[in-house]
Amino acid sequence: MLISVSSTATARRTPSWFVLWMGLLTALILLCCLALFWQLAAEGTFPLEVVLWLAIGVLGAVALLFGLVGLLRYRAFFYSLISPVIIGVFVVLVWQNVPETTGWKLSRDILQTQAADCANPGHRTRLGVYTITFITRRDGGCLFYTQGTETNSSRGFAYFPNAAPPYIGTPTSGIGYEPFHGNWYRFTEES
Known part of the structure; x- marks a missing residue:
């Protein structure tokens, strides 16, 4: 007699809306980071640098909030962590005066x-x-x-x-x- 053991916990599939939303947030964060990198490299204007830092901060906070939802609910590690990793790498580059x-x-x-x-x-x-x-x-x-x-x-x-x-x-x-x-x-x- 064969006994079949089935898993009661099935992995939830990551919904497409979450993938698209996190992709959009990541693209916007990357675009702001690149624009700020250029401003810092070219010694751009201070007001534009402030606006870009604020945009990165706000977009990063939204990405972190949705990323936590993605981690806890869908176990979507890649989509949830890519934006914070991009921001972290960018901050290290700025700290090291790379721009x-x-x-x-x-x-x-x-x-x-x-x-x-x-x-x-x-x-x-x-x-x-x-x-x-x-x-x-x-x-x-x-x-x-x-x-x-x-x-x-x-x-x-x-x-x-x-x-x-x-x-x-x-x-x-x-x-x-x-x-x-x-x-x-x-x-x-x-x-």
């Missing part, structure tokens, strides 16, 4: 070429990933002003091929330089 480093690596050569002439084009221009608002010679170097995030200060990159700039440190008024990469410095100019 800023990527922006610099993509822009360094063209900035180096432009620093030889140090000529202001007379209008906003894009050099590499950076939007440059003004180029000028100052303190023995070539300064590239990037689009600023604050109204009372300007910032950018400075190239000093022969000697260090006259003032290293944060300015109380005027301009201050910080070592960046080789003959390149970051500067902040208080107005």
Whole structure:
């Protein structure tokens, strides 16, 4: 006599609405992360960065809520965990300054070429990933002003091929330089 043992607990199939909803949330989160990566790499505007961080936070919270439902009700591990993993990886990349480093690596050569002439084009221009608002010679170097995030200060990159700039440190008024990469410095100019 054969005894058949049947499982009383049958696995629930993940509903298609859940798969589509989590796919949409994941796509939106990925799109916001990519847009914020670009903004951080290109030193974009502060308000847009804030909006993108908020969007990632809100979408992440919604994805986490539905992900918990998916884990508990449908045992849908992949669909439930993909969004938090994407956000986690993105936060680690930002923490390690990967967007800023990527922006610099993509822009360094063209900035180096432009620093030889140090000529202001007379209008906003894009050099590499950076939007440059003004180029000028100052303190023995070539300064590239990037689009600023604050109204009372300007910032950018400075190239000093022969000697260090006259003032290293944060300015109380005027301009201050910080070592960046080789003959390149970051500067902040208080107005």
